[in-house]
Amino acid sequence: MNTIDTLDVEISVVLGSAVMPIHQLLRMGRGAVIELDTGQDDQVLLLANNIPVAMAEVVVNGDKIAVEIKEILKRVAA
Numbered sequence: 001m002n003t004i005d006t007l008d009v010e011i012s013v014v015l016g017s018a019v020m021p022i023h024q025l026l027r028m029g030r031g032a033v034i035e036l037d038t039g040q041d042d043q044v045l046l047l048a049n050n051i052p053v054a055m056a057e058v059v060v061n062g063d064k065i066a067v068e069i070k071e072i073l074k075r076v077a078a
Contacts, residue, residue: 009048009049010048010049010050011046011047011048012046012047012050013044013045013046013047013056013058013067014044014045014047015036015038015044015058016036016037016038016042016044017036017037018034018035018036018037020034041057043055043056043057043070043071044056044057044058044067046067046069052073053072053073054069054070054071054072054073055069055070055071055073056068056069056070057070
Protein backbone atom coordinates (compact mmCIF):
# COMPACT_ATOMS: atom_id res chain seq x y z
CA MET A 1 0.00 0.00 0.00
CA ASN A 2 1.29 3.43 -0.96
CA THR A 3 1.91 5.87 1.92
CA ILE A 4 -0.47 8.41 0.39
CA ASP A 5 -3.27 5.82 0.53
CA THR A 6 -3.13 5.93 4.33
CA LEU A 7 -3.76 9.69 4.62
CA ASP A 8 -7.11 10.88 5.98
CA VAL A 9 -9.06 13.56 4.13
CA GLU A 10 -11.72 15.68 5.84
CA ILE A 11 -14.90 15.69 3.75
CA SER A 12 -17.48 18.43 4.29
CA VAL A 13 -20.55 19.59 2.41
CA VAL A 14 -21.74 23.17 1.88
CA LEU A 15 -25.54 23.11 2.00
CA GLY A 16 -25.96 26.81 1.24
CA SER A 17 -25.44 30.27 2.66
CA ALA A 18 -27.38 33.24 3.98
CA VAL A 19 -26.68 36.90 4.67
CA MET A 20 -28.31 38.66 7.62
CA PRO A 21 -27.69 41.64 9.84
CA ILE A 22 -25.56 40.89 12.90
CA HIS A 23 -28.33 42.09 15.24
CA GLN A 24 -30.64 39.40 13.82
CA LEU A 25 -28.00 36.72 14.33
CA LEU A 26 -27.38 37.86 17.92
CA ARG A 27 -31.12 37.62 18.73
CA MET A 28 -31.38 34.02 17.56
CA GLY A 29 -31.82 31.31 20.09
CA ARG A 30 -32.46 27.61 20.24
CA GLY A 31 -34.93 26.55 17.57
CA ALA A 32 -34.23 29.49 15.27
CA VAL A 33 -34.32 28.61 11.58
CA ILE A 34 -31.96 30.19 9.05
CA GLU A 35 -33.19 29.98 5.46
CA LEU A 36 -30.38 29.17 3.02
CA ASP A 37 -30.08 30.17 -0.62
CA THR A 38 -30.23 26.53 -1.76
CA GLY A 39 -33.41 24.77 -2.84
CA GLN A 40 -34.44 21.27 -1.82
CA ASP A 41 -33.41 19.76 -5.17
CA ASP A 42 -30.26 21.86 -5.73
CA GLN A 43 -26.84 20.27 -5.77
CA VAL A 44 -24.43 20.96 -2.91
CA LEU A 45 -20.68 21.55 -2.90
CA LEU A 46 -18.43 18.74 -1.61
CA LEU A 47 -15.09 19.81 -0.12
CA ALA A 48 -12.00 17.70 0.60
CA ASN A 49 -9.74 19.47 3.10
CA ASN A 50 -11.65 22.71 2.29
CA ILE A 51 -10.97 22.35 -1.45
CA PRO A 52 -14.00 22.07 -3.78
CA VAL A 53 -13.88 18.67 -5.49
CA ALA A 54 -17.42 17.74 -6.52
CA MET A 55 -21.08 18.65 -6.78
CA ALA A 56 -23.50 16.28 -5.09
CA GLU A 57 -27.13 15.69 -4.16
CA VAL A 58 -28.27 15.19 -0.59
CA VAL A 59 -29.89 11.78 -0.04
CA VAL A 60 -31.21 9.87 2.96
CA ASN A 61 -29.47 6.54 3.53
CA GLY A 62 -31.37 4.70 6.25
CA ASP A 63 -31.28 7.01 9.26
CA LYS A 64 -28.24 8.94 7.98
CA ILE A 65 -27.90 11.89 5.63
CA ALA A 66 -25.51 11.21 2.75
CA VAL A 67 -24.47 12.76 -0.56
CA GLU A 68 -24.44 11.25 -4.03
CA ILE A 69 -21.68 12.66 -6.23
CA LYS A 70 -23.04 14.02 -9.50
CA GLU A 71 -20.06 15.89 -10.97
CA ILE A 72 -16.32 15.90 -10.30
CA LEU A 73 -14.96 19.45 -10.50
CA LYS A 74 -11.89 20.22 -12.59
CA ARG A 75 -8.75 21.03 -10.63
CA VAL A 76 -7.48 24.57 -10.86
CA ALA A 77 -3.69 24.89 -11.09
CA ALA A 78 -2.20 26.79 -8.15
